[in-house]
Amino acid sequence: MKIALLGYGKMGKTIERLAEGRGHEIIFRITDDIEKYDLQKADVAIDFSVPDAAFNNITTCFRQQIPVVSGTTGWLQQYDDAVKICEENNSAFIYASNFSLGVTLFFELNKQLAQMMKNFPEYKVGIEEIHHTQKLDAPSGTAITLAEQILETSEKKAWKLDAVAEDELRITAKRIENVPGTHIISYDSPVDTIKIEHIAHSRDGFALGAIVAAEWLQHKKGIFSMKDVLF
Ligand SMILES: NC(=O)C1=CN([C@@H]2O[C@H](COP(=O)(O)OP(=O)(O)OC[C@H]3O[C@@H](n4cnc5c(N)ncnc54)[C@H](O)[C@@H]3O)[C@@H](O)[C@H]2O)C=CC1
Ligand SMILES: O=C(O)C1=N[C@H](C(=O)O)C[C@H](O)C1
16 A cells, blocks of 8 residues: 555654555655645555644545545544545545554443443543643543543533533543553442553554554545444
8 A cells, every 4th residue: 555644753653664564655754735745646644643734634635535544633623524525525534533453442341331330320430541741632532532432321411621510521631751542431439449441552553553444444435433444
């Protein structure tokens, strides 16, 4: 596959290393004006960039029918518009707040646990995420996905960073040097605590998931998720 990387930072470089190891070629490493590049040469674009650039870069690819795998967080208020542009241009799109296989499984576990816990109101739910200090957004995209899944079955009305109100789901964000990404869901009662936790040991899991998604997506049309790719 010929891959255009949209963003060439920590994730872009990890994807380059693993993609080349799987026999793919990185033809563009785009970190500025996307209009300068002949995107038609790419089979697929993989976007791990910055919130301000993601929407324009992704939709520029769609207008040229280049399939896009995007993992950039912090721009999802424009996700529905991106989907519309993808469909209008008969292109292909996979977005995930977290591409690792482990987190894709963790999302399913989170939904099942939330379903189970809705009958036990004495347990108070909370989410904690821990990331490296360069991270631009808080809470993490993964924490938001986990919160939205819990809100589907919980009595709480919305998630909020550092929430204190009873009807809000509290997310706590910590920033510690060199942590690739940790997410913890806790259910606390007066007598005990139930916890599930996902700890990324490096960025390789995110990068491999995104490459597998790109391999799967390259000849397809439509809007997909990591569940379509892995299950
Ligand atoms: N979905 C997932 O599995 C994961 C998502 N992420 C997300 O991916 C994004 C990138 O993460 P990192 O690589 O750690 O960040 P980083 O800060 O190391 O890299 C960001 C890159 O974007 C580039 N950039 C800036 N302006 C640009 C533009 N106009 N067009 C294209 N690129 C531009 C920067 O030059 C840099 O190369 C973040 O939003 C992060 O939250 C990170 C890891 C996993
Ligand atoms: O910025 C990161 O590093 C990560 N971002 C994603 C997120 O916001 O959830 C995924 C992963 O946790 C690493």
